[in-house]
Amino acid sequence: MEIIGLTKENIEKISQIKHEEQWILDYRLKCFELFKTIDMPSYGPKYDLDFDKVIYYKNDDNKINSNWNNVSEDVKKEFECLGVIDSEKYLDGIGVQYESEVIYHNMLEELVKKNVIFTSIEMAMKKYPDLVKKYFSKIVSPTDNKFTALNGAVFSGGSFIYIPPNTTLDRPLQSYFRINSRGMGQFERTLIVVDDNSHLHYVEGCTAPTYSDSSLHAAVVEIYVGKNSSCRYTTIQNWATNVLNLVTKRALVEENGVMEWIDGNIGSRATMKYPACILKGDNSSGTCVTISVATKEQQQDSGARMIHIGKNTKSNIISKSISRFVGNATYRGKVEIKESAINSKAIVKCDSLILDKDSKSDAYPTNICRTSLSNIEHEATVSRINEDNLFYLMSKGLTEEKATELIVLGFIEKFREELPMEYAVELNQLLKRNL
Amino acid sequence: MLKTENLNVTVGDKKILNNFNIDIKDGEIHAIMGPNGTGKSTLSKVIMGNKNYNIESGNIIFDGEVINDLSTDERARRGLFISMQNPISIEGVQNSEFLKTAINARRESPVGLYEFMKTIKCAAEELDMKEEMIHRAINVGASGGERKKNEVLQIKLLKPSFIILDELDSGLDIDSLKTVCENINSYLKENPSTSVLIITHYPRILEYIKPHFVHMMICGKIVKTGDYNLAFDIEKNGYSDTFTISENEKNE
Numbered sequence: 001m002e003i004i005g006l007t008k009e010n011i012e013k014i015s016q017i018k019h020e021e022q023w024i025l026d027y028r029l030k031c032f033e034l035f036k037t038i039d040m041p042s043y044g045p046k047y048d049l050d051f052d053k054v055i056y057y058k059n060d061d062n063k064i065n066s067n068w069n070n071v072s073e074d075v076k077k078e079f080e081c082l083g084v085i086d087s088e089k090y091l092d093g094i095g096v097q098y099e100s101e102v103i104y105h106n107m108l109e110e111l112v113k114k115n116v117i118f119t120s121i122e123m124a125m126k127k128y129p130d131l132v133k134k135y136f137s138k139i140v141s142p143t144d145n146k147f148t149a150l151n152g153a154v155f156s157g158g159s160f161i162y163i164p165p166n167t168t169l170d171r172p173l174q175s176y177f178r179i180n181s182r183g184m185g186q187f188e189r190t191l192i193v194v195d196d197n198s199h200l201h202y203v204e205g206c207t208a209p210t211y212s213d214s215s216l217h218a219a220v221v222e223i224y225v226g227k228n229s230s231c232r233y234t235t236i237q238n239w240a241t242n243v244l245n246l247v248t249k250r251a252l253v254e255e256n257g258v259m260e261w262i263d264g265n266i267g268s269r270a271t272m273k274y275p276a277c278i279l280k281g282d283n284s285s286g287t288c289v290t291i292s293v294a295t296k297e298q299q300q301d302s303g304a305r306m307i308h309i310g311k312n313t314k315s316n317i318i319s320k321s322i323s324r325f326v327g328n329a330t331y332r333g334k335v336e337i338k339e340s341a342i343n344s345k346a347i348v349k350c351d352s353l354i355l356d357k358d359s360k361s362d363a364y365p366t367n368i369c370r371t372s373l374s375n376i377e378h379e380a381t382v383s384r385i386n387e388d389n390l391f392y393l394m395s396k397g398l399t400e401e402k403a404t405e406l407i408v409l410g411f412i413e414k415f416r417e418e419l420p421m422e423y424a425v426e427l428n429q430l431l432k433r434n435l
Numbered sequence: 436m437l438k439t440e441n442l443n444v445t446v447g448d449k450k451i452l453n454n455f456n457i458d459i460k461d462g463e464i465h466a467i468m469g470p471n472g473t474g475k476s477t478l479s480k481v482i483m484g485n486k487n488y489n490i491e492s493g494n495i496i497f498d499g500e501v502i503n504d505l506s507t508d509e510r511a512r513r514g515l516f517i518s519m520q521n522p523i524s525i526e527g528v529q530n531s532e533f534l535k536t537a538i539n540a541r542r543e544s545p546v547g548l549y550e551f552m553k554t555i556k557c558a559a560e561e562l563d564m565k566e567e568m569i570h571r572a573i574n575v576g577a578s579g580g581e582r583k584k585n586e587v588l589q590i591k592l593l594k595p596s597f598i599i600l601d602e603l604d605s606g607l608d609i610d611s612l613k614t615v616c617e618n619i620n621s622y623l624k625e626n627p628s629t630s631v632l633i634i635t636h637y638p639r640i641l642e643y644i645k646p647h648f649v650h651m652m653i654c655g656k657i658v659k660t661g662d663y664n665l666a667f668d669i670e671k672n673g674y675s676d677t678f679t680i681s682e683n684e685k686n687e
Binding site for chain 1 (some may be wrong): 483487488506507508510511512516517519522523525526527528532533535536540543572589593651
């Protein structure tokens with residue numbers, strides 16, 4: 001089953017396949033109308049995208065399994081090769097999306113008993129409609145940009161997580177997204193609610209094979225962090241270099257809440273992604289540690305947004321980019337301290353490493369502080385590989401290649417140290433392959 | 436072991452080494468002394484193949500082979516080692532990871548993690564180094580003395596056959612200097628064919644690591660060669676007087 005092209009009929013078809021309630025279809029159609037009125041982003045990477053040619057929906061089988069033996073042999077093998085099945089033992093729960101639909105979901109029994117919910121967004125809309133309605137589309141409005149409207153119209157798959165009050169998970173929950181078809185669009189919608197006094201670490205991985213036609217990934221992630229709660233969201237996107245990765249991620253943080261985005265961008269042809277924290281509650285804080293690796297004509301346009309509303313709020317953006325082989329890594333970020341956010345503090349630190357003369361790195365920071373009782377610090381560096389460092393390492397016997405690798409990995413150490421062990425190792429392997 | 440033949444080296448338009456000749460045989464310890472800016476540190480970097488320096492003419496010969504065109508890392512893997520005058524720090528690169536990579540660059544199969552940790556801990560202890568230095572990023576937040584100890588730690592692990600000690604004593608307090616030199620001496624005792632080139636302003640270090648030959652270097656060339664005692668003549672009379680005396684002796 002495959003749906004190509006963006007029309008009202010196709011959207012209705014998607015809704016039908018999913019046996020959705022009327023409010024969801026109404027939402028989709030409203031988003032479609034908005035989509036038609038919103039222009040493409042005026043900034044960022046340039047790419048060709050023909051909305052009529054994108055596959056908006058594709059599935060083989062609509063069932064969500066909790067046992068890999070029930071997943072079709074080919075698909076199972078693919079995820080086995082990617083190491084996804086093996087990684088389950090490090091996690092409290094895992095969800096897997098293949099093309100448009102979530103095909104696998106499993107979570108420890110003990111979490112079910114704690115009333116933790118970890119399922120697909122569709123399943124959540126059926127089983128917990130009131131809970132979903134309370135938060136859905138409240139943090140990221142479809143009017144935000146063309147791709148949030150598009151996602152609203154055609155969203156399919158994505159995770160829903162609800163952590164009840166006073167609950168701490170020992171290990172991360174993970175979702176894994178895979179695009180496998182040429183020209184495929186993946187439009188997952190993730191909604192995470194960490195209720196008061198609770199803690200969650202969520203990990204997201206994504207890959208796709210390379211085709212000559214572009215694939216499109218336009219996801220929306222909404223996170224609600226309740227009072228005294230914390231949420232850490234770790235992603236390493238390793239999309240193939242034909243994927244357009246245009247993603248809106250935003251968290252709303254209540255009093256004393258903590259939101260951390262750990263965001264790695266290695267793959268894709270072009271990425272536009274600026275994880276955001278709206279620091280609504282007093283004493284809330286937001287962190288975004290992001291790395292971008294732009295090689296072989298990739299365009300990584302990434303950064304973070306921190307909006308301070310509550311008093312005594314803190315934000316911290318650490319952005320590291322590496323560009324090589326006509327790569328373009330851009331930092332685009334916004335920090336705004338509203339008048340109400342007295343005694344707040346924001347720190348932005350952007351470092352770029354440019355490895356050859358054909359590559360580039362730009363920075364477009366917007367820092368606005370509307371109260372004299374708060375402040376923003378901004379620090380930025382652009383550098384090449386330091387010759388003295390290279391000579392030092394080589395004089396001890398390391399080849400130029402190996403020495404460069406160590407220096408580059410050292411450059412993003414701040415990011416690596418935030419990752420769980422298995423991912424840090426995986427990241428090293430990825431970077432060695434890509435650089 | 437290591438020999439230079441009529442080595443002429445420039446950086447930009449400036450000539451730094453001027454028909455420089457030295458011949459260091461297996462197991463010998465040589466010291467080069469000279470005033471600031473005379474080309475001592477350049478010599479050590481040229482021997483290590485630093486690309487900022489241009490060899491106009493002449494040869495560097497290591498174990499009977501001209502190595503002028505060998506890359507820095509290849510020289511290092513063949514057994515050349517330099518303990519830098521001011522070892523730099525490198526953010527984010529863990530010392531132990533770097534050392535393991537350097538060891539593996541010299542081996543067919545990678546060193547076992549257990550064996551490596553045992554060796555490095557033992558070597559650090561002998562140097563009276565804090566263990567956390569091993570796990571820190573290379574020299575980040577380290578004092579001058581700690582940095583020098585780190586260089587000597589590398590000697591103990593990488594087992595070079597030719598060692599350049601560039602101003603080893605700078606940054607080291609007297610107790611640390613003693614420890615460091617004891618470690619070098621025991622390394623030389625265990626590896627008696629290893630040769631050493633000590634580059635220094637002051638004769639103090641030569642009391643700890645006794646050279647077979649002392650060379651006085653001025654304006655890019657060796658102007659006088661003697662034994663251990665030359666170092667103390669230099670200390671007593673200064674470079675220019677020692678040089679003048681020797682010139683006068685020649686003329687007489």
